[in-house]
Amino acid sequence: MEYIKQHIWQILIGLNYVLALSAVVTILFKKLNPTKTLSYIIVLLVFPFLGLLVYYLFGQEYRKSKIFSRKNVLNQSVVKQIQNEFELDIKTIEKVDELLEEKSKLIPLLYNSEKSKLTVKNEVELIKNGDDKFKLLLKDLKNAKHHIHLEYFIIKEDSIGSEVLNVLCETAKAGLRVKIVIDDVGSSISSKMKRKLKESGVEVFSFMPVLFSRFTGQMNYRDHRKIIVIDGKIGYVGGINISDNYVNANNDRYWRDTHIRIEGEAVRQLQILFFTTWDFVSDGDLEILEEHFPKHTCKENVPLQIAASGPDTDWSNIMESIFVAITNAEDFIYITTPYFIPNDEIVTALQVAARSNIEVKLIVPKNSDSWVAEYATNSYLERLLEAGVEVYQYTKGFVHAKTMVVDGVFSSVGTANMDYRSFNINFEVNALLYNKEFGDQLVDMFNTDLKDTTQLDLENWKQRSKRIKFIEAMARLAAPLL
Structure with missing residues (x-):
């Protein structure tokens, strides 16, 4: 015992490296992206204890083992019937193929990967910023x-969040069934409001609860989706969360975002996804x-697929759809x-x-909400x-x-962002439209957004200081962990 006390740090360091080397072997066998693999190995071997913590929080790969199964939902008779009704006639397929040409490869890609069928009878409204979204949504x-x-x-639970939650309480009191899934890291609702929701008849569950959500930051495997389904007829999906940050009337910093409102067949796919x-968060009988x-009764014809990805899917569906769209472009990519x-x-x-003379334009923030990102x-950007x-x-x-x-x-x-986390870790959903x-x-x-941008010049961009480039290199090394 005395020996242990005198050599406690040596013993702990030795134990750390035994566990770290075990983790390195596990990472190598997973055959991850080489950059990601190297990042984890460096963190594990260079930073004792911290490296193990980072790997435990961020390094687990659940895509193949699956965090949860969809079988309980997909095997229900009602869902099977709905899925079968999505079969398209030959004329519709030919019309879509004629519009998309080579880009029609996306349709079978998503179907073969995730049984995401193409829907046609849809009406879609493009929404700019939270101010417009919440006017439509509240109505x-x-x-x-x-x-x-x-x-x-x-x-x-800020100004707009409280308004939405209070409307949901009143709706539930009127006899409607209201269900809410919130991510435990991203969301912030007081115990008082949760009690009010429950007393009103609103069912609320947290997605993969964590003990100290305020301090978890980018804890892995978060539900990053933004889905609303109303009466099975109206659906919302996009980048706008429910927070004052997304409402420029309530926000000191201008927030530019995009969302869509859908009426039609595609809402059924959002419903199934919800x-x-x-089924996972409630851990009970799902009816x-x-x-x-x-x-x-939608008369518009906007072909649309819902692409979902996360640790519950076999493939990185959203990343793959983006890759196919880029590689089949002929004129431009924005x-x-x-x-x-x-x-x-x-x-x-x-x-x-x-380099193939296709016009490629990319808009990113000049000042992000995360300095590391x-x-x-x-x-x-230089590449x-x-x-x-x-x-x-x-x-x-x-x-x-x-x-x-x-x-x-x-x-x-x-x-889905254009990053590692959205491609491989978080639960995401994108609407793919062929119209x-x-x-x-x-x-x-x-093009309107381009008016509020500054275009980067290669030669000027190369003149960044060595200090800036070093910080970028460190942030890039940490990129697979973000």
Whole structure:
């Protein structure tokens, strides 16, 4: 015992490296991205104890072992019937193929990966910023007739958050079924408000609760989705969380974001996605009714697929759809993202596209809400500029929109950032739209945003100080861990 007391630190250091080497062997066998592998190995071997903590919090890979199963939802008779109704006739397929040409590869990609079928009878409204979203949303919530389902990364009990939550309480009191899934790290709702919700009849569950959510930061495997389904007829998805940060009338800093409101068949896919999460968090008997999937009378024809990815999916569906869209572009690629920390596949695809005389434009924030993410993003820009990618830094405020439009016929609007976390770790959802009219709207929005940007010049960008470049290199090294 005396020996242990005298050599406690040596024993702890030795134990640390035994565990660290064991973790290194595990990482090597997982065959992860080499950059990510090297990052974890360096952290484990160079930083005793801290390295093990980082690996425990951020290094676990659950995609193949699955955090939860979708079988309980997908095997229910109502859902099976709904999925079977998505079969398309030959004329519709030919019409979509004619519009998309080579980009039609995306449709079977998502179907083969995740059984995400193409829906056609949809009406889609493009929403700019939280001010417009919440006007529409509050009206829809107040007009709900049967049920309301919310799945959100951030719901804060501030001005707009309290207004939404109070409307949900009144709706539940009126006899409607209201279900809410909140991410335990991103959201902040007081015990008092939770009691009010429960007393009103609102069912609320936290996604993968953590003990000290305020101090967990970027704890792995968060539910980053923003999904609302109202009566099975109206759906919302995009980048705008429920918080005053996203409402410029309530916010000191201008917040630029994008969302969409959907009416039509695609809402059914959002509904199924919500139920898979609800089945996991509620850990109880899930009753899915035909009333959750009403017949639609939508006359608009906007082809749309819902792409979901996370540790519960076999493949990185959203990343793969972005990759296919980029590699099949013929004229232009316009991307807006708040965090650009991509994998090598996406960087190479953008470089090749730009060098093939395809117009590639990227909008990122000049000043991010995370200094580490900002420096990590900046570390990737020189390679893109050298290949001919036009990079623009948004200067009006903070751009949080996650959008992409390719050749004006393929568009993506959703929750996924262009980074490691969204591609491989978080639960995300994007709407993929195959429609020229919608693509034109997104192009117009992109060009409007360009007026509030500064374009980077390669030669000037190279003149950054060595200190800045060193910080970028360190942030880039940490990028797989962000």
